[in-house]
Amino acid sequence: MIGSDLSVMGAPMATIWAGARLGLLLPIALFSACASLVAPYDATFDQSLNKLSEETARFLAAAESGGSERSFASEETVAYYATTYNVLDRLIERARLTRGSVPCATDRELAAFAGQPTSRTSLPEDYLKLDCREFQLYGVRLYANQLEYAHQTGGVLNRPEAKAQGGTLQAAIMAAILTFVANKPVS
Amino acid sequence: MSLDAVAREILNAAAEIGGETWVKIRKSAPIFVRAYAQSLLDIAAGVALGPKDGISKSDAKIFIQNARLLLIMGIANTNQILLVQAQKFIDRAIAAARAAVNKALPISLL
Numbered sequence: 001m002i003g004s005d006l007s008v009m010g011a012p013m014a015t016i017w018a019g020a021r022l023g024l025l026l027p028i029a030l031f032s033a034c035a036s037l038v039a040p041y042d043a044t045f046d047q048s049l050n051k052l053s054e055e056t057a058r059f060l061a062a063a064e065s066g067g068s069e070r071s072f073a074s075e076e077t078v079a080y081y082a083t084t085y086n087v088l089d090r091l092i093e094r095a096r097l098t099r100g101s102v103p104c105a106t107d108r109e110l111a112a113f114a115g116q117p118t119s120r121t122s123l124p125e126d127y128l129k130l131d132c133r134e135f136q137l138y139g140v141r142l143y144a145n146q147l148e149y150a151h152q153t154g155g156v157l158n159r160p161e162a163k164a165q166g167g168t169l170q171a172a173i174m175a176a177i178l179t180f181v182a183n184k185p186v187s
Numbered sequence: 188m189s190l191d192a193v194a195r196e197i198l199n200a201a202a203e204i205g206g207e208t209w210v211k212i213r214k215s216a217p218i219f220v221r222a223y224a225q226s227l228l229d230i231a232a233g234v235a236l237g238p239k240d241g242i243s244k245s246d247a248k249i250f251i252q253n254a255r256l257l258l259i260m261g262i263a264n265t266n267q268i269l270l271v272q273a274q275k276f277i278d279r280a281i282a283a284a285r286a287a288v289n290k291a292l293p294i295s296l297l
Contacts, residue, residue: 105268112256158241164242
């Protein structure tokens with residue numbers, strides 16, 4: 001469902017990239033000790049994203065039930081966005097350091113998204129070279145921006161906004177977790 | 188106006204288009220289409236309440252665009268298909284299901 005797992009020469013790999021380039025790059029990567037087609041699996045990513053999903057669910061539930069999280073200016077809200085962006089930015093940096101050699105097929109779409117009025121995210125100059133893990137993390141950041149935009153507009157996160165934008169953010173986190181888990185070695 | 192109804196309209200339209208792209212994405216498509224359908228329902232409910240207690244129409248337009256992006260990017264990333272291939276297929280499916288989806292929503296969005 002997520003993608004196919006390839007086990008080659010005892011080294012498990014997961015392919016989630018798209019495009020004809022994969023057919024050309026794969027044999028080169030197999031015989032090169034230096035080239036890495038996809039980044040190795042690192043449990044930190046999906047564990048951190050799972051924790052972010054839990055914290056987001058807690059925050060949204062509190063906002064929906066009328067807690068102080070409803071207000072954009074509350075301490076809880078400021079803390080939620082600050083820690084969310086902190087976690088995502090650290091994960092983005094971690095992913096960048098182990099970037100796979102094949103850019104994500106959907107990188108181009110990030111520019112349109114980052115240009116939306118809801119965005120508070122600056123893409124790096126080499127955004128067309130992001131691998132799919134980095135792409136997904138930027139995606140989550142942009143959907144967190146969208147939630148924050150809805151929150152800031154009017155100063156409160158009303159129930160429909162919490163449900164709609166919170167739901168979309170949770171879906172983006174789920175998509176990111178699926179991408180990272182796709183790289184998990186087959187046991 | 189159930190989630191199942193909205194998602195089913197889009198998935199049925201996608202299955203009817205069929206082809207190589209559908210064969211590749213049909214296993215993972217339901218999870219992303221359901222998330223997209225949920226977004227449409229939530230946004231529609233917000234718009235129906237008006238800008239003060241819900242979601243303004245101008246904001247809804249942006250949120251719908253971003254929800255579509257999540258659908259396309261999610262499907263393209265978790266299957267071995269090109270973004271442009273995913274975009275074309277999903278846009279065709281949404282266009283084909285537009286009338287039925289709008290009917291299933293509390294307020295027309297597409």
